[in-house]
Amino acid sequence: STTYNVVLLPGDGIGPEVISEAQKVLELVSKKSADFDIKLTPYHFGGAGIDAAGKPLPDDTLAACKAADAILFGAVGGPKWGFGKVRPEQGLLSLRKELDLYANIRPALFPSESLLGHSPLKPEIAKGTEFIVVRELVKGLYFGDRKEADLDTPGSEGDAYDTMVYNKNDVQRITRLAAHLALQQNPPAKIHSIDKANVLATSRLWRRVVQETIDTEFKGLEVDHSLVDSVAMTMVSNPRKLNGIILTENMFGDILSDESSVIPGSLGLLPSASLSGVPDGKTRCNGLYEPIHGSAPDIAGQGIANPVGTILSAAMLLRYSLCQPKAAEAIEAAVRKVLDSQDVGGHGLRTADLGGKVSTSEIGAKIVEELEKLL
Ligand code: NAD
Numbered sequence: 001s002t003t004y005n006v007v008l009l010p011g012d013g014i015g016p017e018v019i020s021e022a023q024k025v026l027e028l029v030s031k032k033s034a035d036f037d038i039k040l041t042p043y044h045f046g047g048a049g050i051d052a053a054g055k056p057l058p059d060d061t062l063a064a065c066k067a068a069d070a071i072l073f074g075a076v077g078g079p080k081w082g083f084g085k086v087r088p089e090q091g092l093l094s095l096r097k098e099l100d101l102y103a104n105i106r107p108a109l110f111p112s113e114s115l116l117g118h119s120p121l122k123p124e125i126a127k128g129t130e131f132i133v134v135r136e137l138v139k140g141l142y143f144g145d146r147k148e149a150d151l152d153t154p155g156s157e158g159d160a161y162d163t164m165v166y167n168k169n170d171v172q173r174i175t176r177l178a179a180h181l182a183l184q185q186n187p188p189a190k191i192h193s194i195d196k197a198n199v200l201a202t203s204r205l206w207r208r209v210v211q212e213t214i215d216t217e218f219k220g221l222e223v224d225h226s227l228v229d230s231v232a233m234t235m236v237s238n239p240r241k242l243n244g245i246i247l248t249e250n251m252f253g254d255i256l257s258d259e260s261s262v263i264p265g266s267l268g269l270l271p272s273a274s275l276s277g278v279p280d281g282k283t284r285c286n287g288l289y290e291p292i293h294g295s296a297p298d299i300a301g302q303g304i305a306n307p308v309g310t311i312l313s314a315a316m317l318l319r320y321s322l323c324q325p326k327a328a329e330a331i332e333a334a335v336r337k338v339l340d341s342q343d344v345g346g347h348g349l350r351t352a353d354l355g356g357k358v359s360t361s362e363i364g365a366k367i368v369e370e371l372e373k374l375l
């Protein structure tokens, strides 16, 4: 049988807590499968990389990530390392760049309908929301020329800048990927391209290239264009209007995807895949999988973080990088089962972010128990 090598990057804060639950899920999938094994190997990354090797992306970590079939990542960052010269977050940015993970796919779906009552939005507004954020991940403000302000030299003006750069090819390739995802739905999903074309040159390029790519290569697909500020409002007032694919640049996608987590009710629920090619479910795609949340220093070490986003990221890993859709669907079904079940207090088997009292490892164990029945 085939052995798949998966690198684990637990990182910092709640990263190791949520990764260890997803690890149990992948170990069970490996044990139960007749035709493949998954070998999981942890490496230092982020603040843990700085502590162990003096840099957030140590050389052996990068080499292992390059050689791996897929990467499962928790989160990086925290007050211990701050925002100084060497930052945990730089490791994540370098890794995305090194592996050319240009497409970040962040589905905002209800992992379970039973969460409707927990959404801070009225159920009739949240119900039926189903969109996927496709975020460009290796260009834009994150990677352009940058200057730090000098505030310590007397007389210095203290100017700082970040530069946002996109070219035609950057926009074309992410548009093609979004179009392929749209075509995988039946009927094909609508593409909502989001920009700030009333101000930014990069956005005017974005809008034109998105439209031309769809017109010339994907005739018949529907695409519309909106400004990011008004979309931020629509996302929480009428989110179903955005159903389909949200296609946007790096920073807008970062902000809008955190906002999207308000709809199902917690940042801890949502998974993501960062890919370097089009996921068609048949050809194995290089990828890094992570929950969309960060290291949550405010709750780290308490064993109360929600591991669902990370476990659903492991499902995306099986689907896109290992082409094992059945195992992916089984994980998603097990998560749904656990979120749907009610305990005596009526809070369900849920972590504190969803109003429950269940710990990270208890919810992980329950998901493993349900998965055992489905595999
Ligand atoms: P955060 O996402 O870590 O936390 C925001 C809020 O959501 C916090 O109140 C936190 O407790 C809660 N939360 C997040 N994940 C949760 C989970 N799984 N279960 C329950 N509650 C959860 O964002 P932040 O506090 O702004 O950032 C903290 C650090 O994380 C920063 O250093 C930031 O750079 C880093 N960060 C890293 C990543 C990543 O590694 N991909 C993503 C975002 C932020």
Ligand code: IPM
Residues within 6 Å of the ligand: 077, 089, 092, 093, 254, 292, 294
């Ligand atoms: C995310 C995070 C990262 C980002 C940070 C930690 C660099 O917020 O994965 O969403 O902004 O992309």
Ligand code: MN
Residues within 6 Å of the ligand: 254, 255, 258, 292
């Ligand atoms: Mn983010």
